[in-house]
Amino acid sequence: MQIIKTIESLYKRIQSFKKEQKKIGLVPTMGNLHEGHIKLILLAKKHSDIVIVSIFVNPMQFDNALDLTKYPQTFLEDCLILKKEKIDILFAPDRSEIYPNSTKMHTYIDVPKLSKIIEGKSRPGHFLGVTTIIGKLFNLIQPNFSFFGEKDYQQLLIIKTLVKELNYPIKIISIPTIRLKNGLAFSSRNKYLNNLEFQKASFLYKIIKKTINIVVKNHGKKLHETIHLSKMSLIKKGFLIDIFNVYNSQTLDVFSKKNKKNIILASVWLGKTRLIDNKKFILPN
Template identity: 80%
Template sequence: MYIIKTIDNLYKKIQFFKKKQKKIGLVPTMGNLHLGHINLIILAKKYVDIVIVSIFINPMQFENSLDFKKYPQTFLKDCLILKNEKIEILFAPKISEIYPNGTNMHTYIQVPKLSKIIEGKSRPGHFIGVTTIIGKLFNLIQPNFAFFGEKDYQQLLIIKTFVKELNYPIKVISSPTIRLENGLAFSSRNKYLNDLELKKAPFLYKTIKDTINIIIKNNGNQLYETINFAKMSLTKKGFLVDIFNVYNSKTLDIFYKKNKNNIILASVWLGSTRLIDNKKFILPH
């Protein structure tokens, strides 16, 4: 496995693979790798000849420097995982390599509508940071395929939108959320949870599933009451609910009974940790 830290060295490797007409796949990460990331790597190997994993904790997508500084860094462990998975290239640049003049005045990519609603409303600027770094990685690596998990569903939709609208010749492939047996989605932020919070955390996904069952049973009627009941259940369990609602899974517009494809998006705080989750469902007519 090559560990590449500079753009110049990355370019040389990419050109080498391109000349050999190798198909390249990118799995972008912020490190602290878990089973969700490994699942994406396994998926990528089915599509491409060369899998490149990036590890870059992107300061542009954090709302404050404290959150950025406390993000878990496990670089040596991550390298062992990637070596075990027989990855060809790990791209792990320093911040100064990606943002030589800092992030404040850096050119950015924004998907106007999708970046400002739901999670984007609660975390202004977050998705601009995400799309900008992904755009930069796409330009640097020029992958044929890029692989993302569905846990960050709004992020996935935003990336698919800018790839389409900016005419990137890249196919975005998504993978369903990987969960523990108790339903808790794998996330790097789970490391912030204490033992008691870890026991409570799976209640979020259980509530999402229970809410969907009620919505389908009621054929979309009494939605306001159903959502409110879910929020109250989460609050009683010790969660602070920021987002919990039903949206069109293709446009992220608010639920409308004639929509066939729907999704519950949820963002909650458990202690000092923000957890996000989702589940799609079809409302039969």
């Protein structure tokens, strides 16, 4: 595994891969790697000749300065994981390499509609930072494939839209959310949870599944009542709810019984930790 920290060195390696007609797979991360990241790396190996993992804690996508400061950074441990997985290149630039000037004055990429609803409404500017850094990584690495998890479902749709509308010759490949045995989705932010919160956190996915069962059984009728009862169950367990609702899984428009492909998106607080999760479902005829 080669660790590259500068854009200049990265360019040289990418050009050599292109001359050799190697297929490049990119797994973008912010580090603090877990089982979900490893699954993406294994998938990248199946599709690519060269696997590149990026680690960059992107300040542009944090809507809260404190959240950026406390975000878990485990670079040495991450390097050990990546060496074990035998990736080809770790691109780990310093912040000054990616943003030589202020992030506030930096050129950005915006996906207007999808970036300003649901999670984007709760975290203004978050997706602007995501699409900007992903666009930069795509320009720098020129991958044939890029790999993402479905836990950040809105982010996944935004990146797919970015690729389509800006004509990037890149195939986006996603995998279902990787979970612990109790159903809790793997996340770098799980480390913020204390022992009691960690035990409670799995209740979120249980409620999501229960809600879907009721919505499907009722063919979408009494949706507001069902969602309200699910929220009450979460609140009784100690969750503070930001987002918990049913959306069109293809457009993220609000639920309509005319649409059969749907998803529950959830963003909640448990103590000082923000958890997100989702599950797709088909509404029967």
